[in-house]
Amino acid sequence: MSASPRPSVRQRRLAAELRRLREDRQLTGDDVAAELSWSTAKVSRIENARTGARLSDVRRLLSLYQVNGPHHDELIALAQDAAQKGWWEAYPSIGPDYAQLIALETDARKALCWENLVVPGLLQTESYAREVISGWQIVDTLTPQEIERRIEVRLRRQQVVERATRPLELQVVLDEAVLQRRIGDPAVMIEQVSHLLRMSTLPHVEIFVLPLDAQQRILGGSFTLLEFPSLYDAPFPDTVHTESLTLHYLESERETNMYRLAHHHMTKAALSPDESRVFMQSSIDHWA
Incomplete structure (x- = not known):
């Protein structure tokens, strides 16, 4: 299937x-x-x-x-x-919701992300992703082979950010707690935050750190708003996906605009990209 x-x-x-x-x-x-x-x-x-x-x-x-x-x-x-099949269709076990997310990311122009739990999948290192995916064993029994497949899929997803032609633009707001929350051992965290620091220097990637003492009035969970270019003279609606134990998608104009306004508010409340890089460096020093 x-x-x-x-x-x-x-x-x-x-x-x-x-x-x-x-x-x-x-x-x-x-x-x-x-x-x-x-x-x-x-x-x-x-x-x-x-x-x-x-x-x-x-x-x-x-x-x-x-x-x-x-x-x-x-x-x-x-x-x-x-009519062409996507590379993700070679992984039937990932399920239709996750496959839909990968397909959306592949065609999107820009992603506006808010994350208050873990580093977004598009920016995770292999060792960090291994710790996150292995954690699903608590609620879903996964074989060692399936864990490896999921890690492989997560890393292949990141091609959209790294591709030479029309890379996916990222505007990511990270809660400070994400940098403080230990996933794996300190070495995993040092590698992960160092990767975030490197990625934030790319011209199409912006990372904003929202300090815990910032004025944050929007207390909703993590989300990603995907915006799409008008290709082949055929438009496509913006799409929000939210993730907890399952994935959910929203496409109504009113709802997606709510998430856009929320993301805009959080970027204004967060540290600037330059200040965020300084903050990430201090996080590396903390884990070291």
Whole structure:
């Protein structure tokens, strides 16, 4: 079974754009089905990304909607991309929610993170990740092989931050408690905070430390708001994911804006990136 039965970001982009084009032409699903000798259910499945759209079907739809030129070529390219499997589908045991998170991160332009428990997965070192993932043994029995697979997946996720082309922009607010909370032994913490310090010097990564004595009025749990570029002339909604023992996703404009405002407030309350680097260095000295 595929690790990601949910439609990918690119499948959903394509589906939404095909639906928009139909509506722009003032056609109903029944009209399209009659013109192409399809069932109305097939049109609905394509437009709701419940089934992958075959390239030949996309070509017929674009012809019906009289889409030509660059827009036509971009949507064909999007359809081709949507048909490709992600690397995470080789790990069926990670589950659909985690696979969805990886797919979202892969296509996102920017991530706004607030973390008050542990270092975000995209910035974890291997030894720190091993300690965090092994801790799940308390609530979920994992074989040694599964632990190794999960560590491998977590490290592969980080490619989106390190890739040469269009790396994921990160704005991370870390509660001071994250730097004080011991995960593993002091050597693990020294390595992890040193890694954060190095990553914070990258032009597309900003890390803000929120001191425990700062005025913090928003006491919600950790979250990440993912923002997406408009690719192939097909937009995609911002998405918030929250994580405790399970993952949850929010996409309504009102809800995602609430999290954006919360993140903005916390960056203003936190130390500046330069001050945060000084603070992280003091944390390294503490663990040493």
